[in-house]
Amino acid sequence: MKAIRVAKPGGLDKLTLVDIDAPGTPGPGQIKVRLKASSLNFHDFGVVSGNMPTEDGRIPMSDGAGVVEAVGDGVTAFATGDHVVSVFFPQWQDGPPPVADFSGTPGDGIDGYAREAVLAAASAFTKAPDGWSHEEAATITTAGLTAWRALVVDGGLKAGDDVLVLGTGGVSIYALQIARAMGARVFATSSSDEKLARLTEMGAAGVVNYKTDENWGATIAEMTGGRGVDHVVEVGGPATLSNSIDACRIGGHMALIGVLTGRSGEVATAKMMAKHQKLQGLIVGSHAHQRDFVRALETTGIKPVIDRSFPLDRIADAFQHEADGAHFGKITLSI
Structure with missing residues (x-):
């Protein structure tokens, strides 16, 4: 064979x-x-x-x-x-x-x-x-099971929650679909305006081009009325984590999944501590x-x-x- x-x-x-x-x-x-x-x-x-x-x-x-x-x-x-x-x-x-x-x-x-x-x-x-x-x-x-565990098993996703997904890879698109199906509101980032338009068509409530907005985390938080999202599906890693902390609400949950921007790096620990956030690593x-x-x-x-x-x-x-x-x-x- x-x-x-x-x-x-x-x-x-x-x-x-x-x-x-x-x-x-x-x-x-x-x-x-x-x-x-x-x-x-x-x-x-x-x-x-x-x-x-x-x-x-x-x-x-x-x-x-x-x-x-x-x-x-x-x-x-x-x-x-x-x-x-x-x-x-x-x-x-x-x-x-x-x-x-x-x-x-x-x-x-x-x-x-x-x-x-x-x-x-x-x-x-x-x-x-x-x-x-x-x-x-x-x-x-x-991809599918990673998104499910991040949001539902570990995050306890419920209707009315706000979710942030990064990019348009398999995990992020699955996370958007799961969140929307369960009655959550989804925000998304991409470096492509064409992809952002597709995310909007799929039901994203707000989108940001992270190439043209280096403070996209704060922009996402503003889109939620300043509260911040309940869940971040963090597939980027070191280079995106600081903005994800900004986007996430006080006491929010960040699922650390990806290493797309590297395997190690600085973590804004004081900022995350001040916001009482949970950063949880997972693999599938x-x-x-x-x-x-x-x-x-x-x-x-x-x-x-x-x-x-x-x-x-x-x-x-x-x-x-x-x-x-x-x-x-x-x-x-x-x-």
Whole structure:
């Protein structure tokens, strides 16, 4: 069967389409999945680019969606023909996070889903939302669940809250959709006026171009009548955090998700302390969180925004499209 491997030291020119052995018969507790789609995330780009070094010849991609072809003894959660989607942390089923690294994450610590089929523990998948395409389902694993945990699990989002999302990547667009579906008001930033117009069409109550307004945090706060937003989905990191603190209300919640502007930097601790704010780091979520999220997606009717889909053998082009930063929403792979 076909698969993609990335050779050390990484780089888009190190992604190679190869033939590997197809998986055999599932053992007890296992399922065999014919993979149909994956989706790109910043984490995946870190792996394939070599910025997050992993084993030579690793099969990348943390997101995988497809159809169950066979089930092993003892598996009751799935049946042949079920549409399923992978989980980011297969070892985190429920409860508090037990993991602080990517050693068990597909596409990083173990081989991922840039291949045609996989044999895995049944606990490494959940059912996909009913009626979704495989490309749509593949966006849940990382981006969708991150937004859900940031706002709902950790943030306790409720109707009437104000939410700030930064940019138009997969997490931010999902966060906008979740917040709007749950009756919250959303504010958004981008460096593109065209993208800001699209965010407004999607229901954003206020938008700011952060390239032309260096004090965009204060501008967002003014848009809320000076109170500030209840939640910030902080995907930028060091270079955006100070403005996010300005945008966030006294006692507000900031979900620290991204490192788009760097892995470390100064934090305006005195300003954050004075505003009694909570800054909570997170990486994706558990199997239980994903099951809850799938039910929420089926109930609300949210569908992901897919910018563009590429075939598996054009994975390098897909990552280049991501690196160019022109996308709006998710980029997917069809397998």
